[in-house]
Amino acid sequence: MNVKKLNLKIVFTLFLALFLVALAVNTGIAEEHAEETVAAEVTGDAEGSAEEAVEEESVPYVEDEYRNFFGIDGRLIVWIISQLHLMFAAFVLAVPLFVVIIEAIGAKTNNLQFDNLAREFTKLLSTAFATTAALGGLLSFALYGLYPGFMRYMTGVFHPYMYVYALCFFGEVFFLYAYYYSWDLLKTGPGKWLHVFLGVMLNVFGTTLMMLANSWATFMMAPSGIDMKTGAVLDRSAAFFNFLWMPVNIHRIIANVAFGGFVVGAYAAVKFMGAKTEEDRAHYDWMGYIGNFIGLAAFIPLPFAGYYLGREIYSASPVMGNIMMGGAFSWTFIIQAILIGMLFVGGNYYLWNGLGRIKGSERYTPYVKYINIVIFFCFAVWLTPHNLPLSGEERALIGEQYHPFSKFFGVMAAKNAVVNLLILATFFSFLLYKRANKGETMPFKSHGNAARITMIITVGLTIMYLLWYSMGLKGQDLNEAIRPYINPLLTCIKIQIAAIIAALFLTFSNRGKLAQTLLFVVTVSISVIYFWYYGFVLMEKANMVLRFLSVTQVSIVISTLIVNTVIDVFLFKNAKEVGGIQWGKIPNRAQYALLLLCVAIVTLMGLMGFIRSGLRMNWHIYGFMQDKSPGAFTPSIAYMGWVVSLIVFLFLAMVAIVFWLATLGDKKKKHA
Amino acid sequence: MKSFLKAVAFSLSIIGFFAFVCIYVTGLSGGGGGGGATGVSPEAGEKIYWGDGQCHTCHSIGTSGSATRGPNQEGLASRAAERAKAAGLASSLEYLVESIVNPAAFVVEGYDNIMPKVYDAPIMLSREQILAVISYLQTLGGEPDIEAVAKFAERIPEASGEEVAPWVPPIDVDIKEGELVFFDESRGVTCSKCHVLNGKGSQVGPDLTGIGAVQTPQYLIESVLKPSEIIVKGFETMYLMTTEGMAYNGLLVSQDEEEIVLMVDEDGVMEEYVFYPEEIAQMQKQDVSIMPGNFRDMLTTKEFYGVIMFLLSQK
Secondary structure (H helix, E strand, C coil), X not given: CHHHHHHHHHHHHHHHHHHHHHHHHHHHHHHHHHHHHHHHHHHCCCCCCHHHHHHHHCCCCCCCCCCCECCECHXXXXXXXXXXXXXXXXXXXXXXXXXXXXXXXXXXXXXXXXXXXXXXXXXXXXXXXXXHHHHHHHHHHHHHHHCHHHHHHHHHHHHHHHHHHHHHHHHHHHHHHHHHHCCCCCCCHHHHHHHHHHHHHHHHHHHHHHHHHHHHHHHHHCCCCECCCCCCECCHHHHXXXXXXXXXXXXXXXXXXXXXXXXXXXXXXXXXXXXXXXXXXXXXHHHHHHHHHHHHHHHCCHHHHHHXXXXXXXXXXXXXXXXXXXXXXXXXXXHHHHHHHHHHHHHHHHHHHHHCCECCHHHCHHHXXXXXXXXXXHHHHHHCCCCCCCCHHHHHHHCCCCCCCCHHHHCHHHHHHHHHHHHHHHHHHHHHHHCCCECCCCCHHHHHHHHHHHHHHHHHHHHHHHHHHHHHHHCCCCCCCCHHHHHHHHHHHHHHHHHHHHHHHHHHCCCHHHHHHHHHHHHHHHHHHHHHHHHHHHHHHCHHHHHHHHHHHHHHHHHHHHHHHHHHHHHCCCCCECCCECCCCCCHHHHHHHHHHHHHHHHHHHHHHHHHHHCCCCEEECCCEECCCCCCCCXXXXXXXXXXXXHHHHHHHHHHHHHHHHHHHHHHHHHC | CHHHHHHHHHHHHHHHHHXXXXXXXHHHCCCCCCCCCCCCCHHHHHHHHHCCCCHHHCCCECCECCCCCCCCCCCHHHHHHHHHHHHCCCCHHHHHHHHHHCCCCCCCCCCCCCCCCCCCCCCCCCHHHHXXXXXXXXXXXXXXXXXXXXXXXXXXXXXXXXXXXXXXXXXXXXXXXHHHHHHCCCCCCCHHHCCCECCECCCCCCCCCCHHHHCCHHHHHHHHHCCCCCCCCCCCEEEEEECCCCEEEEEEEEXXXXXXXXXXXXXXXXXXXXXXXXXXXXXXXXXXCCCCCCHHHHCCHHHHHHHHHHHHCCC
């Protein structure tokens, strides 16, 4: 009864809100109309004869370049709508990616629990999809209405791709609903795999859709294929495949998966806290764990994709790069560091809390405090600005603008080192969690040839990547005076390759744990400790080589993550369990960690959206079409903070409503 | 429901923390945020004066710049102190601030009230940029006092957020055609015979370089169609009658104890005439511009609006 009343109240509130919005919009239109009427009366004769009416009609039509939204700056409206659309789009593009994987695992292992989880995620997807489409439509109307001149040009450049976009949209709609509604129909046997295929096709269309839209956004940042003076389209495909297109595609796909994982994690957390039965608590605890796992798994490589994107932005336009890291936007990266720090701390905190529900985890809990120290140390270094905001008195006391000690933590050499350490520490945390209830391991030989082949392929591919990168490094066209500074990087890669080969043999001889330890030690020694020091050497003597240092650092860390993950899979395959996992036996504070992860990643997406778009400064299309509207200024960080906060609030509120709507059907079933 | 409300409160606290950090960081970074903020300093002000601010299109400083529409700003700080005293203001700084916030408040004798509000379109300087310019103006004959300048921040209006509907001529025109008309010396009407634009032309009338950044279309239309309505200071016509009864109308080029030089229009050609004091019977300023007032008949509508659009594009 209470639930019914509550539902009625919510419906009434929504109705009231819609009514007020309609009233406000109507008032705005009426006011505009009144202004037009007054203007007509002032300029024309009040009598208004038929002749004058004809004359008025013959006034030539002049199209506005910019308009505002009932008195509100068009840029603010487009900012809010586009960001909300992007957030919903990220969710509906990411969730199918892991839903299909979860469903495939369920189908392969005949585990109905996985199948049910995939279905529950898809249920959230279907309602979120309609909201995404509605926001996309609203964004189009806002852009064409408020920025007609700019959109006229963009349509001129990209109109053939817009038809492809529409077709992909139809494709996505078809496969989404086919996937969702055929779940029961294609439940068993070959039908199940046909269902998985429908999910794969849903992903194909969804990802294509995202990549099409990405090209428009990246064209605005790094235009190509057009005459930069006249705007004439010289090569439409070059405009589409512009310089930043692929880096943004890669970054967005990974970020979307992390985003989707953390959002469903938060959904599970809220459900867990409101669960009435032990069964529900266990279910939502497991769902939260999966959400966090997906989020963290995607989040760990995300800084690498972000670094790649940043590097390409520098390559596309050094001016834009300087604005980003050394100019107007440099302080926003301090805020980004805080949010990323929150994500790493929150993710680790959830894992540590999760250890409590696993019997046997006591063996590993002492390590947690050390990981904690490492994470907070990395966070502190990452937060340290190079150029401290000092008063004149403080500057006089220090004798310079830079602090004699903390300045060493503010430069990129230090920040790159701690980011890699942060990733390695989180990965280590995850490995501890995974093995918490595992006891005695099985000999590697017992896993058969498949395991051996998988290990060899993994190691082979990783080494091939490192060799390919080394060859590229050797082939760099560098000044003879600078070239010798590349050699230490090549030597470090050789050491890493040797460590990987050694790890392979150690794994084959049943010493997987030692192999993992060896790789961790070598990687931390090279990528964190040595490269931190060598970064300072390069800053002083061969600044040009710094960019190669960062990529080498990243490559070595990635190779360790990949090889250690595969070793871990076989190390604990069929291992004896010390105790089971007691799903549902996790404190509520862990659920708040999941909420923190969700709010932090949504906010981070809002912040990064502002940075990516704001880098164009007062250009619609960087270097070609200037934004001449009154709103063409870069807002202060405080203003950005308020707008992004509003967007995050709106998104979370809309998500809450959408998820509530998605579960209405279940309640009816239960009551029936 | 209780757990949901707790979750909402927790989420809101994180959002609030983010907003707080943004505000705090803005304070640390000097409120600049984006936009390539350069802070309040004479150095920044100097850049804005000669750049985005477009101040140099009307004001020279000593021998730097050639604009004459507004007063030369050399020694401005000391002059501002005297004028502040005369106007009953507390300080020279207040005088400078007031002159920028409300350009009509103190129009220097000998100059017209033509200065635009620089915080409005099309210049749209930010509050910080205006403060920087003021600190730079303080260095012209005085010492900058940034702390004192910063105290006037609230007096400077923020750049207007209102959209300014771009002016469009009533018929389709080609800016290039307007440019041709402006410089075309083969015809009777040639603007460049009397106006310099981007270094080209003759300096009989005011230099029009950068005019589009500081003047409205209405002002330009009126100046072309009714040149005598607003005459830029220093470009008034001088009526001179010699003792022999010859009358001349022209622009005063120079005047000292020994001679007076007038630039006179002789059948479309501007020529300088030198007069000695003993041969002048009468001399007085006229409220009529030397610029021809018959452009309405000499230009087609398309040419006329083409010239206006061309001038507006000079930013």
